[in-house]
Amino acid sequence: MLYTSLLAVARTTEWSPQVGIIMIAACLFAVAIGRPAIKNRGVGPKLPVEAPALFEGFGVPELLATLSFGHIIGAGLVLGLSNAGIL
Numbered sequence: 322m323l324y325t326s327l328l329a330v331a332r333t334t335e336w337s338p339q340v341g342i343i344m345i346a347a348c349l350f351a352v353a354i355g356r357p358a359i360k361n362r363g364v365g366p367k368l369p370v371e372a373p374a375l376f377e378g379f380g381v382p383e384l385l386a387t388l389s390f391g392h393i394i395g396a397g398l399v400l401g402l403s404n405a406g407i408l
Contacts, residue, residue, distance in 0.1 A: 334403040343398050348391030355387035 334340065356362075356379060363378035372379065402408040 332404050333400065334408045337408075339408060340399055343402070344392065344395040347395030347398055348388050351391030351394055352387045355390060356383070359383055359386070 356376075362383060363380055365380045365382040367380050368376070368384065399408065
């Protein structure tokens with residue numbers, strides 16, 4: 322009986338454009354704060370596409386790191402907002 326009260330299931334939402342917008346905003350936020358915070362930029366392979374001057378020295382490892390961090394932030398936002406009943 323005690324275990325059933327401890328195993329509460331989080332309320333989640335299905336994918337919608339609102340969830341997509343939240344994930345995009347979280348990833349852009351992570352890139353914005355991650356780019357100046359990375360100490361050794363440009364160590365790994367470069368991006369396969371021509372990037373603007375803003376992303377100079379921003380390679381594949383930096384892109385993967387910041388977007389992974391953005392997905393962690395976005396997942397937390399989506400879960401928190403859906404549990405709060407906002408989404």
